Amino acid sequence: MDLSLLETLNADRDARRAAILVTDLETGAQRLVRQGDDLADDPLGEDLKKRFRSAKSGIVEDAAGKAQFLTVSVPPPRLVVIGAVHISQALVPMAEVAGFDVTVIDPRTAFATPERFPERVLKPDWPQDVLKAAPLDGYTALAALTHDPKIDDYPIQAALEAGCFYVGALGSRKTHGKRLDRLKEAGVADTVLSRIQAPIGLDIGAASPAEIAVAVLGAVIAALRKEAETR
Amino acid sequence: MPHVNSGQDNEAVRLDPLKIAEAWSRAGRKVALATVVETWGSAPRPVGSHLVIDEEGDFEGSVSGGCVEGAVVSEALDVIASGKPAMLEFGVADETAWRVGLSCGGRIRVYVEPVA
Incomplete structure:
Protein backbone atom coordinates (compact mmCIF):
# COMPACT_ATOMS: atom_id res chain seq x y z
CA MET A 1 0.00 0.00 0.00
CA VAL A 74 -16.72 2.83 9.49
CA PRO A 75 -16.48 5.19 12.48
CA PRO A 76 -15.77 3.48 15.78
CA PRO A 77 -18.69 3.41 18.19
CA ARG A 78 -18.74 6.13 20.82
CA LEU A 79 -19.35 5.69 24.53
CA VAL A 80 -20.60 8.71 26.45
CA VAL A 81 -20.28 8.30 30.22
CA ILE A 82 -22.22 10.66 32.49
CA GLY A 83 -20.34 10.96 35.76
CA ALA A 84 -16.60 11.16 36.46
CA VAL A 85 -17.04 8.55 39.18
CA HIS A 86 -14.97 5.58 40.41
CA ILE A 87 -16.65 3.14 37.96
CA SER A 88 -15.84 5.51 35.09
CA GLN A 89 -12.14 5.50 36.00
CA ALA A 90 -12.07 1.76 35.24
CA LEU A 91 -14.51 1.96 32.34
CA VAL A 92 -12.58 4.57 30.32
CA PRO A 93 -9.36 2.58 29.69
CA MET A 94 -11.25 -0.69 29.09
CA ALA A 95 -13.63 0.90 26.58
CA GLU A 96 -10.72 2.56 24.77
CA VAL A 97 -8.91 -0.77 24.43
CA ALA A 98 -12.13 -2.24 23.01
CA GLY A 99 -12.09 0.46 20.31
CA PHE A 100 -14.64 2.98 21.59
CA ASP A 101 -14.28 6.75 21.37
CA VAL A 102 -14.96 7.69 24.97
CA THR A 103 -16.30 10.92 26.50
CA VAL A 104 -16.84 11.50 30.23
CA ILE A 105 -19.19 14.34 31.17
CA ASP A 106 -19.51 15.70 34.72
CA PRO A 107 -20.10 19.31 35.81
CA ARG A 108 -18.83 18.60 39.35
CA THR A 109 -15.26 19.89 39.27
CA ALA A 110 -14.31 17.85 42.33
CA PHE A 111 -14.90 14.68 40.29
CA ALA A 112 -13.93 15.84 36.81
CA THR A 113 -10.23 16.45 37.37
CA PRO A 114 -7.31 15.78 35.02
CA GLU A 115 -5.71 13.74 37.81
CA ARG A 116 -8.57 11.25 37.62
CA PHE A 117 -9.23 11.23 33.86
CA PRO A 118 -7.24 11.80 30.66
CA GLU A 119 -7.99 15.24 29.29
CA ARG A 120 -8.88 13.84 25.85
CA VAL A 121 -12.04 12.22 27.27
CA LEU A 122 -13.03 14.70 29.99
CA LYS A 123 -15.77 17.33 29.56
CA PRO A 124 -16.16 19.10 32.95
CA ASP A 125 -19.46 20.71 32.07
CA TRP A 126 -23.21 20.16 32.15
CA PRO A 127 -24.43 17.43 29.73
CA GLN A 128 -26.85 19.96 28.20
CA ASP A 129 -23.92 22.11 27.07
CA VAL A 130 -21.58 19.30 25.97
CA LEU A 131 -24.23 17.44 23.98
CA LYS A 132 -25.27 20.61 22.19
CA ALA A 133 -21.77 20.82 20.70
CA ALA A 134 -21.42 17.05 20.04
CA PRO A 135 -24.90 15.54 19.66
CA LEU A 136 -25.64 11.89 20.39
CA ASP A 137 -26.38 9.54 17.48
CA GLY A 138 -27.14 5.91 16.64
CA TYR A 139 -23.44 4.94 16.78
CA THR A 140 -23.26 6.09 20.41
CA ALA A 141 -23.87 4.31 23.71
CA LEU A 142 -24.75 6.26 26.84
CA ALA A 143 -24.06 5.14 30.41
CA ALA A 144 -25.46 7.41 33.14
CA LEU A 145 -23.50 6.75 36.32
CA THR A 146 -24.06 9.66 38.73
CA HIS A 147 -27.54 8.62 39.98
CA ASP A 148 -28.12 12.34 40.46
CA PRO A 149 -31.29 13.34 38.56
CA LYS A 150 -29.96 16.87 37.99
CA ILE A 151 -27.09 15.41 35.96
CA ASP A 152 -28.40 12.08 34.58
CA ASP A 153 -31.98 12.81 33.49
CA TYR A 154 -31.29 15.16 30.61
CA PRO A 155 -28.72 12.97 28.80
CA ILE A 156 -30.84 9.82 29.30
CA GLN A 157 -33.77 11.52 27.61
CA ALA A 158 -31.51 12.91 24.87
CA ALA A 159 -30.03 9.44 24.27
CA LEU A 160 -33.49 7.90 23.88
CA GLU A 161 -34.48 10.62 21.42
CA ALA A 162 -31.25 10.27 19.41
CA GLY A 163 -31.65 6.49 19.08
CA CYS A 164 -28.41 5.63 20.90
CA PHE A 165 -27.75 1.91 20.45
CA TYR A 166 -27.42 1.49 24.21
CA VAL A 167 -28.81 3.50 27.12
CA GLY A 168 -27.99 2.33 30.65
CA ALA A 169 -28.51 4.01 34.00
CA LEU A 170 -26.95 3.22 37.37
CA GLY A 171 -29.09 3.06 40.48
CA SER A 172 -31.16 0.76 42.65
CA ARG A 173 -34.58 -0.37 41.51
CA LYS A 174 -36.08 2.29 43.79
CA THR A 175 -33.89 5.00 42.25
CA HIS A 176 -34.80 3.81 38.80
CA GLY A 177 -38.51 3.70 39.65
CA LYS A 178 -38.39 7.35 40.64
CA ARG A 179 -36.40 8.12 37.47
CA LEU A 180 -39.06 6.47 35.31
CA ASP A 181 -41.75 8.54 37.05
CA ARG A 182 -39.88 11.76 36.30
CA LEU A 183 -39.23 10.84 32.65
CA LYS A 184 -42.86 9.79 32.18
CA GLU A 185 -43.93 13.13 33.56
CA ALA A 186 -41.59 14.77 31.05
CA GLY A 187 -43.57 13.03 28.30
CA VAL A 188 -41.40 10.01 27.43
CA ALA A 189 -43.50 7.01 26.32
CA ASP A 190 -43.36 3.70 28.25
CA THR A 191 -42.16 1.79 25.17
CA VAL A 192 -39.24 4.21 24.89
CA LEU A 193 -38.45 4.07 28.60
CA SER A 194 -38.18 0.28 28.43
CA ARG A 195 -35.04 0.78 26.32
CA ILE A 196 -33.16 1.99 29.40
CA GLN A 197 -31.12 -0.81 30.92
CA ALA A 198 -31.45 -0.62 34.71
CA PRO A 199 -29.88 -2.05 36.76
CA ILE A 200 -27.04 -1.24 34.40
CA GLY A 201 -24.72 -3.88 32.94
CA LEU A 202 -24.58 -7.63 32.41
CA ASP A 203 -25.70 -9.74 35.35
CA ILE A 204 -22.28 -11.13 36.35
CA GLY A 205 -22.50 -10.42 40.07
CA ALA A 206 -20.16 -7.45 39.74
CA ALA A 207 -19.19 -6.06 43.15
CA SER A 208 -16.30 -3.61 42.83
CA PRO A 209 -16.35 -0.46 40.66
CA ALA A 210 -13.99 -2.15 38.17
CA GLU A 211 -16.23 -5.22 37.95
CA ILE A 212 -19.27 -3.03 37.39
CA ALA A 213 -17.30 -1.34 34.58
CA VAL A 214 -16.76 -4.78 32.98
CA ALA A 215 -20.50 -5.48 33.26
CA VAL A 216 -21.36 -2.13 31.65
CA LEU A 217 -18.87 -2.55 28.82
CA GLY A 218 -20.15 -6.11 28.21
CA ALA A 219 -23.73 -4.84 27.94
CA VAL A 220 -22.67 -2.08 25.54
CA ILE A 221 -20.83 -4.58 23.30
CA ALA A 222 -23.79 -6.97 23.38
CA ALA A 223 -26.11 -4.17 22.25
CA LEU A 224 -23.69 -3.22 19.47
CA ARG A 225 -22.95 -6.70 18.11
CA LYS A 226 -26.11 -8.68 18.77
CA GLU A 227 -28.31 -5.94 17.34
CA ALA A 228 -26.02 -5.75 14.32
CA GLU A 229 -26.48 -9.50 13.75
CA THR A 230 -30.22 -9.11 13.36
CA ARG A 231 -30.08 -5.86 11.35
CA MET B 1 6.26 0.34 21.14
CA PRO B 2 6.88 3.65 19.39
CA HIS B 3 5.01 6.80 20.32
CA VAL B 4 2.34 6.96 17.63
CA ASN B 5 0.82 10.41 17.79
CA SER B 6 0.76 12.59 20.87
CA GLY B 7 -2.57 14.12 19.86
CA GLN B 8 -4.30 10.76 19.95
CA ASP B 9 -2.25 8.83 22.36
CA ASN B 10 -5.07 6.66 23.62
CA GLU B 11 -5.28 2.89 23.98
CA ALA B 12 -7.16 2.31 20.73
CA VAL B 13 -4.49 4.13 18.71
CA ARG B 14 -1.71 2.36 20.53
CA LEU B 15 -3.17 -0.99 19.41
CA ASP B 16 -4.40 0.06 15.94
CA PRO B 17 -2.40 -1.79 13.26
CA LEU B 18 -3.13 0.76 10.50
CA LYS B 19 -1.97 3.64 12.71
CA ILE B 20 1.10 1.65 13.70
CA ALA B 21 1.87 0.84 10.04
CA GLU B 22 1.78 4.56 9.23
CA ALA B 23 3.91 5.51 12.23
CA TRP B 24 6.53 2.81 11.63
CA SER B 25 6.70 3.66 7.94
CA ARG B 26 7.11 7.38 8.64
CA ALA B 27 9.87 6.54 11.09
CA GLY B 28 11.78 4.95 8.21
CA ARG B 29 11.13 1.32 9.10
CA LYS B 30 10.36 -1.12 6.26
CA VAL B 31 6.81 -2.35 6.79
CA ALA B 32 4.41 -4.99 5.50
CA LEU B 33 0.68 -5.16 6.19
CA ALA B 34 -1.11 -8.52 6.41
CA THR B 35 -4.90 -8.66 6.06
CA VAL B 36 -7.33 -11.58 6.52
CA VAL B 37 -9.25 -11.55 3.20
CA GLU B 38 -11.22 -14.78 3.46
CA THR B 39 -12.21 -17.30 6.13
CA TRP B 40 -13.92 -20.70 6.04
CA GLY B 41 -15.35 -22.53 9.01
CA SER B 42 -14.44 -21.28 12.44
CA ALA B 43 -11.64 -18.75 12.19
CA PRO B 44 -10.30 -16.86 15.18
CA ARG B 45 -10.17 -13.39 13.59
CA PRO B 46 -12.69 -11.94 11.13
CA VAL B 47 -12.10 -10.82 7.55
CA GLY B 48 -10.41 -7.41 7.56
CA SER B 49 -8.17 -8.11 10.59
CA HIS B 50 -4.63 -6.77 10.26
CA LEU B 51 -1.12 -7.66 11.35
CA VAL B 52 1.68 -5.13 10.78
CA ILE B 53 5.27 -6.35 10.51
CA ASP B 54 8.61 -4.54 10.17
CA GLU B 55 11.88 -5.75 8.65
CA GLU B 56 13.18 -6.81 12.08
CA GLY B 57 10.22 -9.12 12.55
CA ASP B 58 8.53 -6.83 15.10
CA PHE B 59 4.76 -7.08 14.78
CA GLU B 60 1.47 -5.72 16.18
CA GLY B 61 -2.14 -6.79 15.67
CA SER B 62 -3.32 -10.28 14.75
CA VAL B 63 -4.68 -12.38 11.89
CA SER B 64 -5.43 -15.42 14.05
CA GLY B 65 -5.42 -16.11 17.75
CA GLY B 66 -1.66 -16.57 17.61
CA CYS B 67 -1.78 -19.81 15.56
CA VAL B 68 -0.18 -18.61 12.31
CA GLU B 69 1.33 -15.22 13.16
CA GLY B 70 4.84 -16.69 13.14
CA ALA B 71 4.47 -17.98 9.58
CA VAL B 72 2.89 -14.70 8.42
CA VAL B 73 5.78 -12.73 9.90
CA SER B 74 8.39 -14.82 8.09
CA GLU B 75 6.49 -14.50 4.77
CA ALA B 76 6.16 -10.76 5.40
CA LEU B 77 9.95 -10.47 5.57
CA ASP B 78 10.08 -11.88 2.00
CA VAL B 79 7.40 -9.40 0.92
CA ILE B 80 9.38 -6.52 2.42
CA ALA B 81 12.53 -7.73 0.65
CA SER B 82 10.88 -8.25 -2.76
CA GLY B 83 8.39 -5.35 -2.63
CA LYS B 84 5.76 -7.72 -4.11
CA PRO B 85 2.48 -8.68 -2.39
CA ALA B 86 1.74 -12.35 -1.60
CA MET B 87 -1.34 -14.43 -0.78
CA LEU B 88 -1.01 -17.00 2.02
CA GLU B 89 -3.43 -19.74 2.97
CA PHE B 90 -3.61 -21.63 6.25
CA GLY B 91 -5.91 -24.37 7.44
CA VAL B 92 -6.44 -28.02 8.10
CA ALA B 93 -6.83 -28.76 4.39
CA ASP B 94 -3.35 -27.40 3.82
CA GLU B 95 -0.32 -29.56 4.53
CA THR B 96 1.31 -26.66 6.32
CA ALA B 97 -1.46 -27.10 8.87
CA TRP B 98 0.64 -29.78 10.51
CA ARG B 99 3.26 -27.19 11.18
CA VAL B 100 1.40 -23.95 11.77
CA GLY B 101 -2.29 -24.71 11.25
CA LEU B 102 -5.36 -23.38 12.93
CA SER B 103 -6.24 -25.55 15.91
CA CYS B 104 -9.88 -24.49 15.54
CA GLY B 105 -10.18 -26.35 12.23
CA GLY B 106 -10.92 -23.29 10.11
CA ARG B 107 -9.11 -21.98 7.04
CA ILE B 108 -7.97 -18.45 6.32
CA ARG B 109 -6.41 -16.56 3.41
CA VAL B 110 -4.08 -13.71 4.28
CA TYR B 111 -2.94 -10.99 1.85
CA VAL B 112 0.48 -9.54 2.64
CA GLU B 113 1.57 -6.27 0.99
CA PRO B 114 4.48 -3.88 1.41
CA VAL B 115 3.76 -0.39 2.75
CA ALA B 116 5.99 2.19 1.10
Missing part, protein backbone atom coordinates in the same frame (compact mmCIF):
# COMPACT_ATOMS: atom_id res chain seq x y z
CA ASP A 2 1.19 3.51 -0.77
CA LEU A 3 2.07 5.31 2.44
CA SER A 4 0.11 8.34 1.19
CA LEU A 5 -2.99 6.18 0.70
CA LEU A 6 -2.60 4.76 4.21
CA GLU A 7 -2.24 8.30 5.59
CA THR A 8 -5.44 9.37 3.80
CA LEU A 9 -7.33 6.35 5.14
CA ASN A 10 -6.13 7.00 8.70
CA ALA A 11 -7.09 10.69 8.40
CA ASP A 12 -10.60 9.65 7.33
CA ARG A 13 -10.83 7.30 10.29
CA ASP A 14 -9.70 10.08 12.68
CA ALA A 15 -12.42 12.37 11.27
CA ARG A 16 -15.12 9.66 11.73
CA ARG A 17 -15.65 9.40 7.94
CA ALA A 18 -16.52 5.99 6.49
CA ALA A 19 -14.20 4.77 3.70
CA ILE A 20 -13.51 1.61 1.71
CA LEU A 21 -10.08 0.58 0.47
CA VAL A 22 -10.39 -1.42 -2.77
CA THR A 23 -7.52 -3.83 -3.48
CA ASP A 24 -7.20 -5.78 -6.73
CA LEU A 25 -5.90 -9.10 -5.40
CA GLU A 26 -4.23 -9.99 -8.72
CA THR A 27 -2.38 -6.76 -9.49
CA GLY A 28 -2.22 -5.24 -6.00
CA ALA A 29 -3.65 -1.96 -7.37
CA GLN A 30 -5.52 0.05 -4.74
CA ARG A 31 -7.92 2.99 -4.48
CA LEU A 32 -9.91 4.64 -1.72
CA VAL A 33 -13.67 5.28 -1.88
CA ARG A 34 -15.31 7.65 0.60
CA GLN A 35 -18.89 7.55 1.80
CA GLY A 36 -20.71 10.27 -0.10
CA ASP A 37 -18.60 9.80 -3.26
CA ASP A 38 -20.66 9.55 -6.44
CA LEU A 39 -20.81 5.79 -7.09
CA ALA A 40 -23.09 5.93 -10.17
CA ASP A 41 -20.23 5.16 -12.57
CA ASP A 42 -18.19 3.01 -10.22
CA PRO A 43 -17.85 -0.59 -11.50
CA LEU A 44 -18.32 -1.80 -7.91
CA GLY A 45 -21.02 0.77 -7.06
CA GLU A 46 -23.69 -1.57 -5.69
CA ASP A 47 -21.18 -3.67 -3.76
CA LEU A 48 -19.67 -0.55 -2.23
CA LYS A 49 -23.07 0.78 -1.14
CA LYS A 50 -23.93 -2.55 0.46
CA ARG A 51 -20.60 -2.69 2.28
CA PHE A 52 -20.97 0.83 3.66
CA ARG A 53 -24.24 -0.35 5.22
CA SER A 54 -23.05 -3.72 6.56
CA ALA A 55 -19.58 -2.42 7.59
CA LYS A 56 -18.16 -5.85 6.70
CA SER A 57 -14.90 -6.29 4.81
CA GLY A 58 -14.72 -9.00 2.13
CA ILE A 59 -13.97 -10.13 -1.41
CA VAL A 60 -16.19 -9.20 -4.36
CA GLU A 61 -15.76 -9.86 -8.09
CA ASP A 62 -15.70 -7.07 -10.64
CA ALA A 63 -17.41 -7.36 -14.05
CA ALA A 64 -14.35 -9.15 -15.44
CA GLY A 65 -14.51 -11.73 -12.65
CA LYS A 66 -11.39 -10.42 -10.91
CA ALA A 67 -11.27 -10.65 -7.13
CA GLN A 68 -11.33 -7.29 -5.35
CA PHE A 69 -10.87 -7.05 -1.61
CA LEU A 70 -12.88 -4.35 0.17
CA THR A 71 -11.44 -3.15 3.48
CA VAL A 72 -14.43 -1.40 5.02
CA SER A 73 -13.77 1.26 7.65
